[in-house]
Amino acid sequence: HVSSTVEKLDLDREYDVAVIDEIQMIGNSQRGQAWTRALLGLLCPEIHVGGALNAKELLLKIIEDCNDLYDIKEYTRLTPLEIYDQPFEFQNIEKGDALVVFSTQRVLEISKYYLDRGVKTSIIYGDLPPEVRKKQYAMFNSGETSVLVTTDAIGMGVNLPIRRIIFMNMQKFDGEEVRYLTSQEIKQIGGRAGRQGIYEIGYVGTNGLEQSFIRESLEQPDAPLTSAVTGPSEAILKIHDLPLSQKLALWSTRHKTLGYYRKMDIRDYLLILEAVKNYKLPESEQYKLMRLPFDVNRPDLLDCFLDYVEEYFIDSYPQISKPNCYDQTLTGLETYYQKLNLYYSFSKNFRLEFDDRWVYREREILSEKINALLLH
Secondary structure, three states: OOOOOHHHOOOOOEOOEEEEOOHHHHHOOOOHHHHHHHHHHOEOOEEEEOOOHHHHHHHHHHHHHOOOOOOOOOOOOOOOEEEOOOOOOHHHOOOOEEEEOOOHHHHHHHHHHHHOOOOOEEEEOOOOOHHHHHHHHHHHHHOOOOEEEEOHHHHOOOOOOEOEEEEOOOEEEOOOOEEEOOHHHHHHHHOOEOOOOOOOOEEEEEOOOOHHHHHHHHHOOOOOOOOEEEOOOHHHHHOOOOOHHHHHHHHHHOOOEEOOEEEOOOHHHHHHHHHHHHHOOOHHHHHHHHOOOOOOOOHHHHHHHHHHHHHHHHOOOOOOOOOOOOOOOHHHHHHHHHHHHHHHHHHHHOOOOOOHHHHHHHHHHHHHHHHHHHHO
16 A cells, blocks of 8 residues: 655556545646646556545546546535634634634744643644644644644645634635635635534634625535646657756747646746756756755755755765754744755655665654644
């Protein structure tokens, strides 16, 4: 049995059965190409695909184009979901509440507010390492903490004993702009309330006057997905006489949509290629580098990445340097975790010698430190 993120899926292996979850992500401008790649590329006689109903019609077009057979099973929610009519107030917190905000800073502020008043909370946000999330989930599940303070990171793959979802904000920054939540996002997050077998009813509310907005969002059907996002393949390397960055730019701008497929946002790829252009690396190596999973928009991670490029390609070291952690603050520890991931991914992708057991141990030690900071 193999479990991985969809980006890490090995398409060269044959599988007996595959499961692709959260298929509605196939329409995401940056990550969607990984779901499209998985759906079209799995070497597998039986694939189970799960996700939101608004992806159904798009999936059927893709599957029928591939001349594959399919069965459809639609599920309905068993625990009713009701709108909590009264605006939420901080002093009215209850066991099983989950407060949803859209910034790490706000998560930490609210958690400290309750901690100072003797209310233990679990904390979840996007940059939190998976090992720490598991610890925070476990505390909430066991009742060691009574309240969850979280971003929309709980919207996928989480099944917790939440009675009420309280939206503390109805707008989020999506990487490009501040916008209101979509009906699908409200359903995805709000649907975490009312765990079957624990609560007979789940409640969704806000700290303001947006009950009507939530009600309309929960009742209206989601806008159907119209396109699956696709990314450039290694075939682009076979085109000669142009630098890789120019080939990617041309790929991106010509025929942006092809039927019900559209091309991914390649800005991060171009940033990486710009950062390594002075090293005059073969295009095949540039291609591998641009696909490494890290946040290229963070200068500290980009500097770490360039250090590894120099060590391996310029200095010809057989292995790259292990990252160090000199900052024991929450931000410093989270940054160190990201550098550990980059060290691991770079070493794996270029088949370098490295101590994977050391990486696992460091992650576990790090998760304990981060968890301790969140508790206090």
